[in-house]
Amino acid sequence: MKSAVLVFPGSNCDRDLAVAIEQVTGRAPAMVWHRESELPDGTGLIAIPGGFSYGDYLRSGAMAARSPIMRAVGEAAGKGVPVLGICNGFQVLTEAGLLPGALMRNAGLHFVCRTVGLKVENSQSIFTARYGAGEEIEIPVAHHDGNYQADPETLDRLEGEGRVAFRYTGEVNGSARSMAGILNDQGNVLGMMPHPERVIEAAHGGTDGRRLFEGLLEAVA
Amino acid sequence: MKARVFVTLKPGVLDPQGKAIHHALEGLGFSGVQEVRAGKLIELELADGTSDDQIADMCRKLLANTVIENFRIERMETA
Numbered sequence: 001m002k003s004a005v006l007v008f009p010g011s012n013c014d015r016d017l018a019v020a021i022e023q024v025t026g027r028a029p030a031m032v033w034h035r036e037s038e039l040p041d042g043t044g045l046i047a048i049p050g051g052f053s054y055g056d057y058l059r060s061g062a063m064a065a066r067s068p069i070m071r072a073v074g075e076a077a078g079k080g081v082p083v084l085g086i087c088n089g090f091q092v093l094t095e096a097g098l099l100p101g102a103l104m105r106n107a108g109l110h111f112v113c114r115t116v117g118l119k120v121e122n123s124q125s126i127f128t129a130r131y132g133a134g135e136e137i138e139i140p141v142a143h144h145d146g147n148y149q150a151d152p153e154t155l156d157r158l159e160g161e162g163r164v165a166f167r168y169t170g171e172v173n174g175s176a177r178s179m180a181g182i183l184n185d186q187g188n189v190l191g192m193m194p195h196p197e198r199v200i201e202a203a204h205g206g207t208d209g210r211r212l213f214e215g216l217l218e219a220v221a
Numbered sequence: 222m223k224a225r226v227f228v229t230l231k232p233g234v235l236d237p238q239g240k241a242i243h244h245a246l247e248g249l250g251f252s253g254v255q256e257v258r259a260g261k262l263i264e265l266e267l268a269d270g271t272s273d274d275q276i277a278d279m280c281r282k283l284l285a286n287t288v289i290e291n292f293r294i295e296r297m298e299t300a
Contacts, residue, residue, distance in 0.1 A: 058283070058284070059286055062283065062286070066282075066283060094288075095286065100288075101288060102286055102288040102289045104234070104235070104237075104289060105237045105238055106237065107235060107237055108237075109237045109238075109240070109241050147235075147237075149234065149235075149288075149289060150288065174235065174237075
């Protein structure tokens, strides 16, 4: 599987994400700088990493969402190419309009950096097919702006259409209805605040993130 | 010409930053502060003839996230 990891000034989880993808798929992703206007031919997975793109200026993800490469990402997403946005990547996807809602400052005001419990709400998506429905997993978060908010109609629609991939099992950041990861209407774009790339081997202290990448490999290959 | 864009959180949207400022004011002994909402002020230096519509377009496309924020444009008279 050919994959691409986007790199913005201030991205800092890009290498972890590349390592996770390479370990699971056996192929190193192309690292694509934000000024590029095209993705490598045949890119079958686009991953947008965590970090602090553009120093979180204006709003987290706001500047990155308007960078040249994001136009190509929007086009690819429209054609069904899977797009995975983690943490700052999730913020970029909402700012780019590829996912609904917005990620605001954590309700408790603190930067939250710890492992949290997640419930797999939808185990049918290309991202979650390796998890069981309702399964509880543990994945770390590390963010200041992870408080997911959208209007009640949008939240209802996300729930009604099975587009909530993950929910926090406890209070983390004030997110509406504890949503931790959501899908677009086609199911090929996932944004999530927790970092699955940080728990892919036992030495990390957990492996619950690994199956997300394994499922993707199966779905795309 | 100059314009100012005020970006504010929509009513009802939780503002943790405003809350923190509120707590800090109380900590300094200021009583009677009912609520604090924090926003942004963005000053633009623009070519003459830039229309309100163009500025509003800038707001919708970048300066404000209209999912959670409102914006207000104020033109500043130049002498």
